[in-house]
Amino acid sequence: MTIIRDRNTKRGDFVFYSDRVIRLLVEEGLNYLPVNEKEVTTPMGVPFQGVSFQGRICGVSIMRAGESMEQGLRDVCTSVRIGKVLIQRDERTAQPKLYYSKLPKDIADRWVLLLDPMLATGGSAIKCIEVLIEAGVREDRILFINLICAPEGALKMLERFPSLHIVTAEIDESMDENKFILPGLGDFGDRYFGTED
Numbered sequence: 385m386t387i388i389r390d391r392n393t394k395r396g397d398f399v400f401y402s403d404r405v406i407r408l409l410v411e412e413g414l415n416y417l418p419v420n421e422k423e424v425t426t427p428m429g430v431p432f433q434g435v436s437f438q439g440r441i442c443g444v445s446i447m448r449a450g451e452s453m454e455q456g457l458r459d460v461c462t463s464v465r466i467g468k469v470l471i472q473r474d475e476r477t478a479q480p481k482l483y484y485s486k487l488p489k490d491i492a493d494r495w496v497l498l499l500d501p502m503l504a505t506g507g508s509a510i511k512c513i514e515v516l517i518e519a520g521v522r523e524d525r526i527l528f529i530n531l532i533c534a535p536e537g538a539l540k541m542l543e544r545f546p547s548l549h550i551v552t553a554e555i556d557e558s559m560d561e562n563k564f565i566l567p568g569l570g571d572f573g574d575r576y577f578g579t580e581d
Contacts, residue, residue, distance in 0.1 A: 385405065385531075385553055385554055387401045388401050388402050388405070388531075388569055388575075389567065389568075389569045391570065395575065395576075395578050398575050398576065399576055402452065402501070402531070402572075402576060403455065403456060405531060405553055406452070406453045406455075406456035406501070406529075406531070407456040407459055407460065408553075409456070409529050409530070409531070409551055409552070409553060410453075410456045410457050410459075410460050410461075410497065410529060411460060412551050413497055413527045413529050413549075413551040414437075414460065414461075416527055416549050416551070417437055417438070417439070417441070417495055417527075418437075418438040418439065419435035419436060419437055419438055420435065420436055420437075420438050421433060421434075421435060422434050422435055422436040439493075439494065439495055440490075440493065440494045440495070441461060441464060441494055441495045441496070441497060442464060442465040442466065442467060442487075442488050442491060442494045442495075442496055442497070443457045443461075443464055443465070443466040443467070443496070443497045443498075443499055444466070444467040444468070444469060444487065444491075444496055444497070444498050444499065444512070444516065445466060445467075445468055445469070445499040445500070446469055446470075446471060446498070446499065446500040446508055446509065446512050447468055447469065447470040447484070448470075448573045448577070449500060449501050449502060449572045449573035449576065450498075450499040450500040450501065451468075451499075452501060452572070452573070452576045452577070453499035453500075453501060453529065454466055454499065457497060457499065465488045465494075467485075467486055467487035467488055467491065468484065468485070468486050469482070469484065469485045469486075469487075469512045469515055470482075470483040470484035470485075471483065471508045471511045471512055472508075473507065473508075479507070480507040480508050480510070480511040481511075482511060482515060485515050487515075487516075487519055491516070491519050491520065491521055492519060492520025492521055492522075494521070494525070495525045495526075495527070496516055496521050496525060496526045496527070497527050497529050498512060498513070498516070498526055498527065498528045498529065499529050500512075500528070500529075500530055501530060501531040501532070501572045501573075501576075502530070502531065502532055502565060502568075502572050503528075503530050503532070503533040503534060503537040503538060503541070503550075503552070503565075504534045504536075504537050504559055504563050504564065504565050505534070505536065505537050505540070505559070505563050506536070506537035506538070506540040506541045509528060509537070509541060510540065510541060510544055510545075513526060513528075513541075513544075513545055513548065522547075523545050523547040523548060524547035524548075524549075526545070526548055526549070527548075527549045527550075527551060528541070528548060528549065528550045528551065528552075529551050529552075530550065530551065530552040530553075531552065531553045531554070531572070532552065532553065532554050532555075532556055532565055532568065532569065533550065533552045533554070533555045533556065533565075534555075534556055534558060534559045534565045534566075535555055535556070535557075535558065536558070536559060537559075538550060538552070538555060556568060
């Protein structure tokens with residue numbers, strides 16, 4: 385996390401180390417999913433008591449920065465379905481506004497890994513969770529996978545959705561007067577996709 389927080393880190397290193405952390409977060413998120421006991425036979429002809437995942441999953445990325453997390457999910461869960469949601473803050477009302485949503489038709493029957501690397505106020509993530517719930521996804525089947533949270537945003541999400549699971553790498557100190565996470569790492573999407581000014 386130190387490397388991706390450093391403002392002097394070159395884009396290639398930022399992407400490489402972000403991807404490493406994202407993959408670890410996805411792996412950790414999968415540990416929250418329910419399993420069934422399953423017996424297999426090893427190549428040595430010995431039975432082994434293991435587990436298998438109980439249901440089906442999909443990813444949903446909050447565009448644009450959340451798209452950076454899709455490959456980490458695909459690396460761990462091959463052929464996973466991924467939905468997309470575009471939510472932006474309305475400049476007149478300062479409220480999150482849904483602009484686009486494309487979700488798998490059977491999303492209500494799946495566990496959802498909601499992908500967004502940064503959580504500041506929680507407004508966009510809360511709006512996205514509302515979209516998922518309206519599509520029939522149960523609150524307790526949503527796992528929010530995230531690199532950095534502001535404590536205010538995490539608390540706001542959990543107050544609104546107490547059955548939600550948040551898997552994050554770090555919870556930062558606070559936000560500044562412009563609602564940027566402190567100490568933070570800057571604009572994740574710009575740094576990841578190379579669109580910084």
